[in-house]
Each structure stands twice: as C-alpha cells, then as structure tokens.
Amino acid sequence: MQRDKILPVSIEEEMRDSYLDYSMSVIVSRALPDVRDGLKPVHRRVLYGMHELGLQAGKPYKKSARIVGEVLGKFHPHGDSAVYDSLVRMVQDFSLRYPLIDGQGNFGSIDGDSPAAMRYTEVRMKSIASEMLKDLDKETVDTALNFDDSLEEPTVLPSAMPNMLVNGASGIAVGMATNIPPHNLNEVVSGLIAMIENPEIDVEEIMTHISAPDFPTGGIIYGYEGVKQAYRTGRGRVVIRARAQVEVTQKNGRESIVVTELPYQVNKVRLIEKIVELVHQKKIEGIADIRDESDRDGMRLVIELKRDAVAKVVMNHLYKHTPMQDTFGVILLALVDGVPKVLTLKEMMQAYIAHRNEIVLRRTRFELASAEKKAHILEGLKICLDNLDEVISTIRQSPNAAAAQEALIEKFGLTEMQAKAILEMRLQRLTGMERQKIENEYKETLALIEELRFILANPTKQMEIIREELLRVREVYGDERRTEIVPQEGEFTIEDMIAQEDVVITITHDGFIKRYPVSGYRRQARGGKGVTGAQAKQDDFVEHMFVASTHNYILFFTSKGRCYWLKVYEVPEAGRAARGRSLANIMELQPDEHIRAYINVRNFDDPLFIVMATAGGLVKKTELEAFSRPRRSGIAAISIEQEDELIEARLTDGEHDIIMAKNSGFAVRFAEKDVRSMGRTAMGVKGISLDEGERCISMVTSKRPDTSLLAVTDNGFGKRSKVEDYRLTRRGARGVITLKAHEKVGSLVGLLDVNDGDDLIIITTNGIVNRQHVSNIRLTGRNTSGVRLVRLMSGDKISATARVPKSEEAGDADGPEDQIDLFNEGGA
Numbered sequence: 001m002q003r004d005k006i007l008p009v010s011i012e013e014e015m016r017d018s019y020l021d022y023s024m025s026v027i028v029s030r031a032l033p034d035v036r037d038g039l040k041p042v043h044r045r046v047l048y049g050m051h052e053l054g055l056q057a058g059k060p061y062k063k064s065a066r067i068v069g070e071v072l073g074k075f076h077p078h079g080d081s082a083v084y085d086s087l088v089r090m091v092q093d094f095s096l097r098y099p100l101i102d103g104q105g106n107f108g109s110i111d112g113d114s115p116a117a118m119r120y121t122e123v124r125m126k127s128i129a130s131e132m133l134k135d136l137d138k139e140t141v142d143t144a145l146n147f148d149d150s151l152e153e154p155t156v157l158p159s160a161m162p163n164m165l166v167n168g169a170s171g172i173a174v175g176m177a178t179n180i181p182p183h184n185l186n187e188v189v190s191g192l193i194a195m196i197e198n199p200e201i202d203v204e205e206i207m208t209h210i211s212a213p214d215f216p217t218g219g220i221i222y223g224y225e226g227v228k229q230a231y232r233t234g235r236g237r238v239v240i241r242a243r244a245q246v247e248v249t250q251k252n253g254r255e256s257i258v259v260t261e262l263p264y265q266v267n268k269v270r271l272i273e274k275i276v277e278l279v280h281q282k283k284i285e286g287i288a289d290i291r292d293e294s295d296r297d298g299m300r301l302v303i304e305l306k307r308d309a310v311a312k313v314v315m316n317h318l319y320k321h322t323p324m325q326d327t328f329g330v331i332l333l334a335l336v337d338g339v340p341k342v343l344t345l346k347e348m349m350q351a352y353i354a355h356r357n358e359i360v361l362r363r364t365r366f367e368l369a370s371a372e373k374k375a376h377i378l379e380g381l382k383i384c385l386d387n388l389d390e391v392i393s394t395i396r397q398s399p400n401a402a403a404a405q406e407a408l409i410e411k412f413g414l415t416e417m418q419a420k421a422i423l424e425m426r427l428q429r430l431t432g433m434e435r436q437k438i439e440n441e442y443k444e445t446l447a448l449i450e451e452l453r454f455i456l457a458n459p460t461k462q463m464e465i466i467r468e469e470l471l472r473v474r475e476v477y478g479d480e481r482r483t484e485i486v487p488q489e490g491e492f493t494i495e496d497m498i499a500q501e502d503v504v505i506t507i508t509h510d511g512f513i514k515r516y517p518v519s520g521y522r523r524q525a526r527g528g529k530g531v532t533g534a535q536a537k538q539d540d541f542v543e544h545m546f547v548a549s550t551h552n553y554i555l556f557f558t559s560k561g562r563c564y565w566l567k568v569y570e571v572p573e574a575g576r577a578a579r580g581r582s583l584a585n586i587m588e589l590q591p592d593e594h595i596r597a598y599i600n601v602r603n604f605d606d607p608l609f610i611v612m613a614t615a616g617g618l619v620k621k622t623e624l625e626a627f628s629r630p631r632r633s634g635i636a637a638i639s640i641e642q643e644d645e646l647i648e649a650r651l652t653d654g655e656h657d658i659i660m661a662k663n664s665g666f667a668v669r670f671a672e673k674d675v676r677s678m679g680r681t682a683m684g685v686k687g688i689s690l691d692e693g694e695r696c697i698s699m700v701t702s703k704r705p706d707t708s709l710l711a712v713t714d715n716g717f718g719k720r721s722k723v724e725d726y727r728l729t730r731r732g733a734r735g736v737i738t739l740k741a742h743e744k745v746g747s748l749v750g751l752l753d754v755n756d757g758d759d760l761i762i763i764t765t766n767g768i769v770n771r772q773h774v775s776n777i778r779l780t781g782r783n784t785s786g787v788r789l790v791r792l793m794s795g796d797k798i799s800a801t802a803r804v805p806k807s808e809e810a811g812d813a814d815g816p817e818d819q820i821d822l823f824n825e826g827g828a
Contacts, residue, residue, distance in 0.1 A: 023174035038164030061122035097182035181213035218261035230330035380418025514580025604628035613699035620684030668735035715746030719786025
C-alpha cells in the first residue's frame with residue numbers, strides 16, 4: 001500500500017502565509033470601505049439585496065429578517081448578526097449623517113439601547129439610497145460571482161451620492177483601522193464642483209468649501225488644527241464638545257446646565273453614569289441633580305447646580321473629565337484599487353470624481369450601444385414600410401417564420417435583427433401615423449447617438465454631466481450643517497475651571513502660603529482689637545498679605561533678588577486658622593531666601609516696568625517683558641550684594657513718582673524717569689541716602705493726585721499725609737520727616753499709598769488681623785507722631801500691612817460687633 005506523500009513545511013512560513021491570507025481577506029472583503037462608494041462588502045450587499053427584492057422608497061416595508069436571509073443566502077456567508085447590525089446602522093440617524101435605509105420599529109437609540117430582533121423590525125430603502133444604485137442596470141460597474149458561483153453581485157455601486165465623505169466609515173482590519181468622519185452634503189458637493197472646475201485646487205482652498213466634519217448628533221468642533229491636519233495628511237484629531245447652555249429655573253432661581261447635543265457616538269446613559277460617579281468621588285462639585293428630559297422632540301439633559309456653584313466652572317469640569325468633550329481620531333483609510341491606502345481629502349475627492357467619470361463613460365457606452373441597436377432596427381422598419389406590399393407578399397408566401405426571415409434578409413438586404421423586428425412588428429404600426437412616428441423616432445435616435453458619441457469624445461462634457469448630477473443630488477437631499485465650528489482652538493486649561501474672584505494671599509515669615517476669598521473679611525472700627533486669623537506656629541508670623549484675582553499671574557520677588565512665577569489659583573486654598581502650605585513645596589526657593597514683594601500681572605505684553613528697591617537704598621527699573629519667561633527655579637531680578645536685600649517691587653508705567661522710606665521715619669520722593677531702565681542682572685542706582693544704623697523699609701510708587709501716604713509703626717501707630725507734602729527732590733537724597741519716630745510710637749515698618757475708598761488690613765506677629773476704613777484715619781502733617789491704629793497685646797508687633805481697594809470690598813458692616821474670624825467660610 002502506497003503511503004500518502006508528506007511534505008515538510010516550516011511552521012514559520014505556514015503561519016506567515018496563513019496569517020497574510022487571513023489579513024488580506026479581512027482588509028479587502030470585510031473591514032475597509034471602498035473609496036468609490038464608501039461601503040464595506042456587507043453594506044453593499046444589504047443595499048443590493050434590498051434592490052433585488054424591490055424595496056425601493058415608497059414600496060411596502062418588509063421584515064428585516066427577510067433581507068438578512070436574502071443577503072446571507074445569496075451574497076454574504078457570515079453570521080446573521082453581522083448582516084443585521086450593518087443594516088441597523090444604516091437606519092440610525094445618530095450613526096449616519098444621511099441614513100440609507102428607512103426603518104419601522106426599534107432600531108436602538110443614542111442611550112445605547114439594543115435594536116429589536118430582526119423578526120420584529122421592518123425596512124425599505126430611503127430615496128437617497130436609490131442614488132447609490134442608480135444606473136446599476138446599465139453595466140456601469142463590474143460584477144463578480146457570489147460565494148457559490150451561482151449569482152453575480154456588483155463589486156462596487158455607482159454611487160451618484162458621495163457616500164464616502166458624506167456618511168463616513170469606521171472599521172478595524174488587521175494591522176490597520178479606518179475612521180472617516182461624516183460631512184455635510186452641501187459642502188461636499190460644493191467642494192467636488194470646485195475640484196471639477198479646477199483640478200489643481202489645493203487642500204486649503206477645498207477647506208473653504210468643506211469646512212469640517214458634520215456629525216449627525218451635532219455638537220461643536222472645538223479647534224481647527226486637527227481638522228486641517230486630517231485633511232492635509234489623512235490623519236488628525238478632531239475635538240468635539242457637547243452643546244450646552246446655562247438656564248435659570250424660574251421656580252427656584254437655580255442655574256442649570258442644559259445639554260442638547262452630544263459628541264458623535266457618545267452614549268448618553270454612560271455619560272450620566274460618569275457624571276454621577278465623579279460627583280460621588282467629589283472630582284466635580286457644584287452639581288445638585290441630573291435629569292434626562294429627552295423626548296421625541298430632541299435631547300435635553302438637565303444638570304441642576306447648587307446655589308453657590310459657578311456654571312462656567314462646572315461646565316469646564318464636565319468637558320475635562322467626561323465624554324461631553326470627546327476626540328474623533330480621523331484616519332482616512334480606504335481601499336483604492338483593492339489596496340488599503342491613507343488618503344488626503346483631495347485624494348478622496350479625486351478618487352470619487354474618477355469613479356463617477358468611469359460610471360458616466362460606461363453608462364454612455366451602454367446607452368450608445370442601445371441607441372445604435374435601436375437605430376439599426378428602425379432602419380429595417382423603414383425599409384419595410386418603404387416596400388410594404390412586397391414585404392407582406394414575401395411573408396405570406398413563406399411556409400414558416402424562419403423561412404420568412406431568410407427571405408426578407410435575402411430579398412431586402414436586411415440583417416437578422418432587422419428581419420426579426422419586422423416579423424414581430426404589430427399591424428397597427430402600418431398606419432400612416434405610426435409610420436411618421438417611426439420616422440421621427442429614427443431621427444431622434446440618430447441625434448442621441450451623435451450626442452452620446454460627443455460625450456465619449458469630450459472629457460469636459462463628462463465633467464459637466466458629473467457636475468449637473470451632483471447639483472441635482474444636493475438640491476434634493478442637501479440640508480444645513482449641524483456641527484458648529486469654533487475656528488480658534490483656545491483650548492481650555494485648568495484656569496477655565498477656576499472661578500475668577502479676588503482672594504487674599506497670606507505668607508508667613510517661615511514661608512507658608514495660602515489663599516482665601518477677600519469676602520471672608522469684614523471691616524472693623526479704627527482701634528478695634530481685631531480677630532484671630534492665620535494661626536502661625538510658634539516663632540512664626542504672617543509677614544505678607546495682598547489681594548489678587550485667581551486668574552492673575554504673581555511674580556514673587558525674594559530677599560536675594562530672584563523672581564518666581566506662579567498663577568494665583570496654584571496657591572492652595574486653606575480653611576479657617578490654617579497656616580497654608582510651604583512655599584518650598586510650590587517654588588524651588590534657595591536656602592535663607594524669603595519673599596519680599598509681589599507683582600500682580602494679567603499679561604506680559606503691556607509696556608510696563610517693574611521698579612525694585614533694596615534695604616541698602618538702591619532702586620532699579622526693568623521692563624515687565626523681561627520677566628515673562630521664568631524658570632521653576634527662579635530667575636535673577638536684581639543683583640544684590642551679600643549684606644543687602646530686596647525689600648519691595650512695584651509695577652509702573654514709567655510716569656510714577658517713587659517714595660522711599662527709612663526706619664528712622666524719613667522718606668524721599670523723586671520722579672521715576674530719573675531711573676533709567678536696566679536689565680535683570682543690573683544692581684540699580686542709589687534711591688535714598690542712609691546714615692549708619694538706617695535701612696530702607698518701604699518703597700511706594702504713586703501717580704494718583706488724590707493718593708495719600710499712610711505710615712505705620714511697629715507699635716500700632718499710623719499717620720496719613722498727602723503725597724504733595726513730600727516735595728519732589730532728587731534721587732539719592734536723605735529725605736524729609738514722614739513720621740516722628742520715638743520709643744512710644746516705635747520704628748517705621750510700612751509706608752502705603754492709599755485713598756479714602758480703601759480699607760487697611762493690619763497683621764501682627766501673633767496672627768491678629770484688623771480691617772478698617774482708611775477714611776477713618778484723618779490726614780495730618782508730615783511732622784507728627786500719628787494716631788493709634790490698633791491695640792497690641794504685650795510683646796506683639798505689627799508685621800505686615802495691606803491695602804484693599806474699594807472694588808474688592810466684601811461687605812459693609814462697620815463696627816466692632818461685626819468682627820469675624822479672618823478665615824470664616826461663607827463670611828460677608
């Protein structure tokens with residue numbers, strides 16, 4: 001017995017070859033659409049099967065199971081769920097921009113509900129689907145045998161509608177994937193016509209017609225760079241946001257965020273679940289309730305906010321953490337001549353126009369052949385009519401039809417086709433009227449043949465036909481764009497999720513920082529004892545205090561002349577009596593380096609300057625723009641000698657007056673223009689002359705005519721004088737008396753520029769805070785000791801002062817009874 005021959009095969013080669021065969025089958029016959037009609041084989045077979053069953057628009061519905069069975073049995077030997085799922089997708093108006101199938105029954109929803117079983121649902125084609133199959137019977141496309149070689153099926157549809165771009169496609173093959181977004185039909189047709197008129201058109205000009213994807217669920221395309229990249233290269237990321245607006249409920253006056261459109265392919269139920277989860281995890285705050293009020297009229301998702309919530313902040317949190325903002329990864333991959341290829345927008349449009357040109361040519365050839373055949377028969381009929389009696393006699397003398405046909409061919413020089421047509425002609429066509437109709441029909445057919453031949457020979461005419469057909473499709477099926485485009489990306493940052501409000505920043509001597517809304521303070525009468533504020537640890541005290549907006553930048557200037565850059569919202573918010581967080585954990589401060597001054601800046605483009613002063617009496621002016629690119633480790637702001645230190649920095653416009661004060665109670669006033677602008681590493685020039693034991697403790701820049709100067713001593717005394725009382729002198733002078741310093745009054749610790757509308761905040765080394773009207777401190781001359789501003793406990797000293805402008809007031813209480821804790825949450 002002869003054994004079967006066994007051939008050794010390398011497992012590597014077998015695995016490679018088998019996997020390649022499998023992958024090519026998936027790529028070509030399952031997962032990727034054809035660039036010409038935008039359909040995968042299963043979708044094409046569903047439409048063709050419905051066409052064969054006569055389920056055109058306007059015809060009665062048939063059960064989906066009937067179509068699935070037709071497609072499975074004749075063309076698509078795969079699972080029934082694959083066919084039904086594909087059919088369902090072509091029904092869903094939230095999946096396809098222009099659905100191709102008209103469904104009756106439950107075909108799923110945007111909530112992720114499953115469609116009903118195929119035995120329950122019914123379908124027929126929409127009228128727009130007829131555009132996909134138009135001229136299919138005119139040999140416009142190639143056909144191939146089905147899986148059992150018993151039937152033929154089209155390899156591509158004529159597709160008079162640009163389905164690839166209009167409805168998009170998605171699919172995962174082996175080693176590749178496609179994700180083509182849907183577009184607006186009006187825009188696509190406009191772009192195709194522009195390309196027909198100018199084949200050399202570039203992508204940028206095409207984008208003036210096809211602006212961006214147009215998703216069936218609407219939404220907002222947030223940013224245009226991803227769209228441009230996708231159209232230019234075939235790959236890109238398009239950011240889509242839900243459409244949401246803020247509404248105020250009339251019943252309780254609360255604000256609600258109402259979502260009416262979601263990003264493409266976002267599941268509404270899962271979105272709601274995600275929001276609820278984030279609220280429970282406290283990652284999103286300010287949401288009181290969420291309701292789905294959607295109905296057949298449209299989507300309406302209501303997110304009710306708490307009374308103290310800021311709608312814009314909550315909305316940006318939702319965009320940041322939930323699918324209310326989603327990314328559509330564009331991959332323009334399709335089969336071109338059976339080969340997968342990533343295409344640009346222009347290449348996709350060129351492929352479609354080439355396909356339609358081929359359809360027009362094949363249709364014209366088919367119609368020409370039909371017209372020539374018709375003309376040929378009409379010529380025979382004319383011969384018959386011209387020799388009618390003889391033709392009738394010949395037929396009557398013939399024993400049978402075959403003999404009659406042969407006799408006619410031989411006697412009148414007819415072809416077999418003509419002779420057969422004469423024999424089949426009805427007697428009514430022998431009347432005079434019918435004979436004239438044949439004559440007219442022959443002339444019309446000759447004219448048609450001439451026109452068809454002209455089309456075949458004239459590419460310009462072919463393009464004109466494509467153009468007219470596209471315009472007709474647009475006129476019948478075109479609609480308005482649903483997805484809004486925001487051209488400027490302005491991509492939101494964490495700043496968009498922070499409510500813009502004024503906050504008080506406090507910094508302790510040991511470098512602990514925190515912020516709290518300025519509304520947490522109430523005023524107190526002059527001379528009030530104050531209340532406990534920041535609880536500093538033993539031997540620490542609050543040294544700096546200032547007011548800033550959460551969206552501002554803060555430039556921190558240190559005792560060593562370095563500058564650090566920080567956003568106000570990056571400063572941690574702390575509760576009542578908390579010390580805050582160490583600056584060492586926020587900024588990389590050097591050893592023995594302390595914050596001495598700050599600058600609030602909205603942006604760095606303004607033509608402004610920063611004026612700095614040192615304890616050694618030096619002053620320096622530098623352009624603001626020089627500080628716009630700091631490093632986390634800080635940058636040099638001024639060069640300082642070892643025994644000196646920076647004490648103050650101010651923002652000016654170059655036209656201010658500069659007042660520098662010494663601890664001895666003397667101050668000097670000079671014009672800012674006396675100080676030239678210098679680079680960041682310069683040391684500066686002399687601003688005020690110092691005697692032995694003296695040091696410069698404050699610098700003020702002033703421009704307002706109504707401004708007054710408030711001098712404060714460490715023993716709690718202060719005095720307010722007009723700026724004009726300090727005569728304008730030269731830079732580097734010793735100065736004039738601003739406050740008589742002696743043992744009771746103490747040494748000068750601060751000099752502030754204030755007006756009647758301001759409030760004064762005083763902080764002591766024990767963390768006691770006092771807030772009072774500046775207007776309660778009367779104006780006096782320079783050469784006085786001042787009045788008591790705050791009563792200090794034994795051993796306590798004033799460590800810092802700050803001015804709160806009237807625009808930042810939080811309440812109008814005025815009296816000792818309104819004293820509240822500095823960090824009382826929910827205060828006035």
